[in-house]
Amino acid sequence: MxxxxxxxxxxxxxxxxxxxxxxxxxxxxxxxxxxxxxxxxxxxxxxxxxxxxxxxxxxxxxxxxxxxxxxxxxxxxxxxxxxxxxxxxxxxxxxxxxxxxxxxxxxxxxxxxxxxxxxxxxxxxPPPFINRMLTFKLRLISSDLSVRIMQFIDIPVFREGNIIDLGMIQLHVVDACSGLRYLFPTVLLGVLIGYWFNRRSWQRIVVILATVPTAIATNALRIAIVGFIARSISVETAENFFHDASGIIIYLLSIVLLVALSCFLNLFSSKNEIESVQSVSSYGxxxxxxxxxxxxxxxxxxxxxxxxxxxxxGRVIPERQSFDNFPMSFSQYEGKREYFDDNIVKSLGADDYISGVFKDKKSGRDILLLTSYYNYQEPQRAAHNPVSCLLGGGGWDLSSTADLNPDSKAGRPFKVRRLILQKPGHRLLALYWFQQRGRIITNEYLNKAYLALDSIQKKRTDGALVRLELLLADGETIEHGQKILDRFISNFSSILAPYIPE
Known part of the structure; x- marks a missing residue:
């Protein structure tokens, strides 16, 4: 009992x-x-x-x-x-x-x-940051390897970033095609195959280590097969295969390869080791x-x-002004506010946000702004690194990322994180920072540490994420685009205080 x-x-x-x-x-x-x-x-x-x-x-x-x-x-x-x-x-x-x-x-x-x-x-x-890091790297590896396979079988192909151009069809190796969805189950499969089919520890380790290259290689083969079908049969057949049957076929191929490797490694074991099976006795x-x-x-x-x-x-939610009252016209900038549909607002998880396009009257350039604010942050509703959002669609690749120190000459009194994204014919300059409880932070892990600390000391987890984007013109230098955004930040940050409590 x-x-x-x-x-x-x-x-x-x-x-x-x-x-x-x-x-x-x-x-x-x-x-x-x-x-x-x-x-x-x-x-x-x-x-x-x-x-x-x-x-x-x-x-x-x-x-x-x-x-x-x-x-x-x-x-x-x-x-x-x-x-x-x-x-x-x-x-x-x-x-x-x-x-x-x-x-x-x-x-x-x-x-x-x-x-x-x-x-x-x-x-x-795994944590989202591991997901983002693996997705980005696997996209590039899968794209490069699949192009090499197609070139080996004499298929004319051109790759720029994660876009594979076959002439009659362009393959965008987006997050869903990165191979991430095959990586973790393939590793799990390798762990189980090694346990069930091999007796020696070194054999099991070899099988497990083989799972990652197997997942990457089979995913690249999947993309190459799509290119071959598009070239030899039809674009429609390739697209149907790419979205329907290819995932199952490739995962079955991964199973076959890992089982074959496991059986091959057993050739180096004695017959008694392979056939030994522990009998079930009375257990504790x-x-x-x-x-x-x-x-x-x-x-x-x-x-x-x-x-x-x-x-x-005991949670403290400070008073603030709503972004509904945020001025869409200030200094040399004239803005037009944009509103998200309910699904995007739900995924954003924010209590308030402002999204819009601001026209710089001096340069004639459009600056995209998104600021999401949270009364309190908890799992599934917190400010996060926007890299995954920027890379999540549109065929963008991350070219470089760096922290920019404060620049008083440009009128930007705080550090920001800069991202350079590119795709064929386009470059995007993006800046972001976490503005939370009197701090401006660019490192998401440091932001999480302060979030935990302030939740204990101040009973506060409020804060915001600010993101700016500028599409660079042909031949425009990154430094010139940076000056345009710095000038906007100088004017924008001076009127932001009532909307994001210190």
Whole structure:
């Protein structure tokens, strides 16, 4: 009876603590890049059941390690909430599962549970900044490799950035075609294939290391096949293959290649190693003190929940003027406000925003402005690095990025981050900065650190992200475009104070 009560209590406390974290986690699982996460939990449970014979006959709870893991999970939970980083909260979920294993079976059970826990970690989508970094790099690698393949088979092709020009069709290797959605499930596949088909550790490591180049190479082959079909059959057939069947075919090819590699590596093992199978014996039972520790753990999770709710009740939201009253005409600039549809506003997550195009009467240039403001920030509604938004569509490639120090001569009294984006025939100069609680920051990680610190010290997480864009003219230098934006910032920042509290 005590065991049942402890199980129900820990399950209830865990569900209550992480209840508002399930929607963002499931939303990530619903995305195409992380849809494989749906099968990770069943896989982890199945692998744990397979390894039940490795459990020690006598289980000794790892009490100190268990409570340390509980408090570490609580720390990551609060840090993730305070800094608006979902990945930390998801990691806290995983650590809480590890704590349960330590309380029930102890460290001696890690021989059985370590691998299932590693598999379970694949259910945690990586932080967005890793997603952005990998997506951008994989797009360029996939584009370059696919062009080399097409050139090898004598297909005339030209590449500029992530755009592949075949003459009769242009292939835009956007985020969805970067190969990211094949990378993580392929790595997971390599981990499982190595576990199921190979006995030696070095063989499993080789299979896992082969997953990344396999995912990249097969994705590049997918793009090259599209080019071959467009050239040899028809553009319509190529487009249909590109959007429909190619993903499944290429992933099946990845499976075949990794299984073939695994079988090849087994040639270097003795027959006894390949055929050895551990027989299932009587496996260990949970310790009699485990239910007590689970009940105590559930109480701690409950305290974490109450502490988090208490921090929300003391949240400070400063008074400010709405962007509805922001002047669209000032100095030498005449602006026209733009409004987003409901879906974009929802994805932005901001409480207020101003978006528009300002005409510089002196230079005749159009400057795009987007400022999003948040009364408070939390996971799924926080200011974030705009690189992913700028690279998310339109075929833009990131040419360079750099921090620009304050320039008093140009009238810009603070640092900004500059991005140079390009695509065939066009260049875009973009600037952005985080303006939050009296600070102007360009580093998103430093911004997250201050967000966590201010949520504790000031009970404030309000702030804004300011983004400017200027389309450079043919032959125009970046320095000339920078002067145009600096002049705009000098006038714009002087009237911004009432709308973004210090």
């Amino acid at each position: 005590t065991a049942i009560f402890s199980f129900v209590s820990i399950l209830a406390a865990w569900s209550v603590l992480y209840w508002d974290s399930f929607p963002p986690l499931l939303n990530r699982w619903y995305s195409d890049d992380y849809s494989y996460c749906w099968i990770v939990v069943p896989l982890a449970v199945y692998v744990a059941w397979q390894r039940r014979d490795m459990l020690p006959k006598v289980s000794i709870p790892a009490v100190k390690s268990g409570y340390f893991t509980v408090f570490l999970a609580g720390f990551l939970f609060f840090l993730g909430k305070a800094s608006a980083v979902d990945a930390l909260v998801f990691a806290s979920m995983w650590l809480s599962v590890l704590a349960v294993v330590l309380f029930v079976f102890g460290w001696r059970s890690m021989k059985a549970f370590l691998f299932p826990l590693i598999v379970l970690a694949f259910a945690i989508p 039972q949970p310790s009699t003190t485990a239910p007590l520790h689970l009940i105590v753990m559930s109480l701690f999770l409950g305290l974490f929940f109450l502490g988090y709710q208490g921090s929300l009740s």
